[in-house]
Amino acid sequence: MEIIEKIKTNKLLEYQTEIQKICLHKLQSNPLPNPKSELWRLSNKTKFSNFLDYSFNEKDLKFDSPYPNNSQSTIRLIIGENCQIEFVEENYSIEQLSEDEVDKYIKEQISSFDQNENWSDLLNLSLSCKKNILGLKVNGSKIPPIEIFSHASSNSLNAKTLVIFLEKNCDVELIQVNLGKENSSLSQSTFFFLEENSSLNHGVVSYGENGSNLLNSLNVIQQKNSEYNLGSLHFKFNYARFEINIKQSQGNAKTNIKGMQITKKDEQISTYTKIDFNGPNGFLDQINKSLADDKSHAIFEGSIIVPKIAQKTDASQLSRNLLLSDLAQIDTKPQLEIIADDVKCKHGATISQLNEEELFYMRTRGVTLAEASKLQLSSYFQEIISFIPVSKDKWDLLDKLLNEN
């Protein structure tokens, strides 16, 4: 964990931007998250230190994506490679945020950061150099789907940051693809700000290779009447954490989340979500699915916070888990913290294996056990995959999951 030593002694970067200085300063006294805290206690220590073992690299190699080629109908952006971005059309505009705008917004965010809770973001912002921060301002409607890529090169740790402002009445479809190369670590932090009446259909597909690690953090602020839909999928990582922080800053907003993580071999993938309702009439519908096979470990922790101001909140959270092997394990902890009284909040959690009766039924109809299991899994996956925008047409995720697994 050479990187931590360098942070401690402030020898990580020769040239530091103001944001890097602030974040490094916050980390210096306490460079690692508290392993006993709720958010980190299940995190595999060896795997976490694997993440930090690669040497930090500001530059990365040319991007070589397994994702289908770009087409005319989508806008493809690669963090760290695109220099000048400006799409101005009749209906819409996508412009790069100025450095000042990015700095101002990130500084605001940092001011409320907690060393432990936002450790992933603090690390990311300490490492992300200007080139690896992509800031966009999106306006208008009928915008072609946007694809944004982040990747880490082999044998290095890369940090990428994405900041997007959605202006009023804007409607966007965006897929974010995080790719981990063999033996690599990627720190990805994303910040979205949704102004009034805007809507974002967001897909996150994180796909690793042997020995790749990921710290993926997503921070969303929703103003009133905005709608945020997230479909996410994480698989094939030695170690991955997906942290979702959503704040409905004035209430009256809608959030739908459908996430899935698939672990095999001895992988560990975890999802932590925190949904903060800071105003009345908020809506949340969340489902998180995990599948753990072999010796792997899948974790979900979700918290819903409804303060007094958030009357008439309607929130539901469901954690569904499939445990397919004797040596795999699943931890799940959906939690509710409620002070407002006029609310509808519920959560549920299940852990089981494939339904034996359904398997039996299919087998009596002449379907083989392998086929029947596949059918069941495909229906389990389909609910989430169909919620991920853009990618479902271009990249046959279902096929990828069923055949690779």
Next chain:
Amino acid sequence: MVNENLVKDVVKEPYKYGFVTDIETEKIAKGLNEDIIRLISKKKEEPKYLLDFRLKAFKKWQKMKEPDWAGLGYKQIDYQDIIYYSAPKQKEKISSLDEVDPKLLETFDKLGIPLTEQKKLTNVAVDAVFDSVSIATTFREELAEHGVIFCSISEAVKNHSDLIEKYLGTVVPASDNYFAALNSAVFSDGSFVYIPKGVTCPMDLSSYFRINSGDSGQFERTLIIAEESSSVSYLEGCTAPMFDTNTLHAAVVELIALDDASIKYSTVQNWYAGDEEGIGGIFNFVTKRGKCLGKRSKISWSQVETGSAITWKYPSCLLLGEESVGEFYSVALTNNLQQADTGTKMIHIGPKTKSTIVSKGISAGNSINSYRGLVKMGTKAKGSRNYSQCDSMLIGDEASANTFPYIKSQQPNSEIEHEASTCRISEDQLFYLQSRGIEFEEAVSMMVSGFCRDVFNQLPMEFAAEADKLLALKLEGSVG
């Protein structure tokens, strides 16, 4: 909203067990050190192994830190400012109840606990604990006829030392947690129950805990052993006077069920909760755990928690035996500035084990009511099942209801289901009941009672009535 205020008024109810019994007591000096522990042990004429157990626990406790993970906000407890032993002065040996100080009998009478056997209104044997010692145990002879041992733990140490030595600390080890270690070091009294093989206990057994002095803590310890194919239903009740200081109550309860045995443990906890400003009240830090050692054994916890300023309590089951069953039914009502962090742990270790959790939390005033539970399927818990349900009801917009279920599975061939919901007393329902001529107060009470019914149905008859009355009392009151 008018209705909301009415509901708030309705849940205010003065504490009616808050009187102090004026009785001469024997207390030892404040503070906690090895000498105090030796003194308690000497006073109780304990054998050496027990003193060693206490001293070992004390050493461990000194190295431990008070847990803060529950995020309960309470002022620092000064463990040196507590009296660890306080007993009403009485004649050396009591041969019959007639010799018990009439003031004590009066106290328990006032609390509705009949100690004199003439008052056999209910078929319940009672062990009454006053501050640090057990005062009396009723129906002993009748129980002895069936081979059932029901006495205070101090007597058990003298008369059934082998059983104590064999089982004490096997379910909740001294180093289990901070408060269990403290209890292991200084426990003064409590109840001991032994049900021999094949015996169904002929009556319900009951312990009644009363804290009387304001500066002494209560540290009782209960041990129940159910041998093969035996069964017992045990009830526990507690009250305390109103003091403006906080009193510490750190108890440990250990249950052991062997093959085909069943233990039902019910609690109605009504310690003094402090006043509206949160001054005074009991700090209730309790470790309760049952071990289903035998095949097809069953342990069932049911609890109604209405008192205490702070409650920190997780009655748990270790399901070791094949096909053993654990149950947890709980109602927790908090008001004013009360904080309750309660729930259960169901640890499935053996195959085909089953557990059910039903938890109902009602929070009013500025209180915080949290459910915190763990369900764990170990690697050998093949074919095991768990079902959990936790519902919260919020009264007023200052109260808070939290749910923290920890679920962990290492066994694919097992099933865990958990669901939780939050609701309020709906105005539509109130309006409906009121339009049918039902008084507002009664309507609220009916709805709360309906909300808790799944749990009340699990309580023994006498207790169900008491619990219903208790909630009704808390809900009765100031509406004109």
